[in-house]
Amino acid sequence: MQTIDTAELQSGLEGLTLEALLERIARRFGGRVALASSLGAEDQVLTDVIAQASLPIAIFTIDTGRLPAQTHELLDATRERYGLVIEVLTPDSAELGAVLAERGSNFFRRSVEDRKLCCHVRKVLPLRRRLAGLEAWVTGLRREQSITRQDLPIVHWDEAHQLVKLNPLAGWSKDDVWQYIRQHRVPYNVLHDRGYPSIGCEPCTRAVEPGQDIRAGRWWWEQPEHRECGLHLAATGSQIHGSAP
Ligand code: SF4
Numbered sequence: 001m002q003t004i005d006t007a008e009l010q011s012g013l014e015g016l017t018l019e020a021l022l023e024r025i026a027r028r029f030g031g032r033v034a035l036a037s038s039l040g041a042e043d044q045v046l047t048d049v050i051a052q053a054s055l056p057i058a059i060f061t062i063d064t065g066r067l068p069a070q071t072h073e074l075l076d077a078t079r080e081r082y083g084l085v086i087e088v089l090t091p092d093s094a095e096l097g098a099v100l101a102e103r104g105s106n107f108f109r110r111s112v113e114d115r116k117l118c119c120h121v122r123k124v125l126p127l128r129r130r131l132a133g134l135e136a137w138v139t140g141l142r143r144e145q146s147i148t149r150q151d152l153p154i155v156h157w158d159e160a161h162q163l164v165k166l167n168p169l170a171g172w173s174k175d176d177v178w179q180y181i182r183q184h185r186v187p188y189n190v191l192h193d194r195g196y197p198s199i200g201c202e203p204c205t206r207a208v209e210p211g212q213d214i215r216a217g218r219w220w221w222e223q224p225e226h227r228e229c230g231l232h233l234a235a236t237g238s239q240i241h242g243s244a245p
Helices: 006-013 018-029 041-052 069-082 093-103 112-131 174-183 190-194
Strands: 033-036 058-062 087-089 136-138 155-158 163-166
Touching: 006 018, 006 155, 018 033, 018 041, 018 136, 033 041, 033 112, 041 069, 041 174, 058 112, 069 190, 087 112, 093 112
Parallel strands: 033 058, 033 136, 058 087, 136 163
Antiparallel strands: 155 163
16 A cells, blocks of 8 residues: 655655755655666666765665676676675575576576566566565666656656655656766766667677667567566556666
8 A cells, every 4th residue: 555645755856956856865765765776877877876975775786697797897896986885686596496497597588488587586576575675766767768768757656566666867868877977987887888778687688789779689589568577567567668687
């Protein structure tokens, strides 16, 4: 059951700078709010603001076990740069082990169902377990990222996970993100410089050609409407693309 008035929250956040917005979020939710970071460009911007202002917003990421080396390097670089604790969630070893024993290490390539099962065990369940202890979570989603996000609000009730979901970068453009990164010398994944706009697990991510859709490098063997991992479910039950891995 919804217990937090997101309309009132939304009105209090309109027009604020990113720093002021995150400060307001931190004050409102105390230690019961966390940033779910994929270590993507948007999440690095949010991490920079949280770290520079020492805001009481926890930061966690999900190590699926199949991330590229460059993402691990960025995780270490981010910790060192900010002196931050970044919590690393992992899949439940028994759950994952049972699936791998039955289906093999690369079963996710066999069908959409198998791929979604892999994402479910490696990403969705660890996220779900972490969110269960929170009142709100912060994401780096932006309206511009896809047609399904055009109406993305800064704050809304996350029906799927039963907590408040905050998207402080909802109105930011890709240029806004990269301008911030350059201006503040924020560490970012070197794969972005090699044509990877969206970076997830190593076997399921590849570079795209200039001008191609930013999701074209994720699960490219599937039809576009299936290319979701289940981390971000809209209130309607339809999925929206994630900034998480
Ligand atoms: Fe598995 Fe690929 Fe999903 Fe990673 S992105 S959890 S390897 S299917």
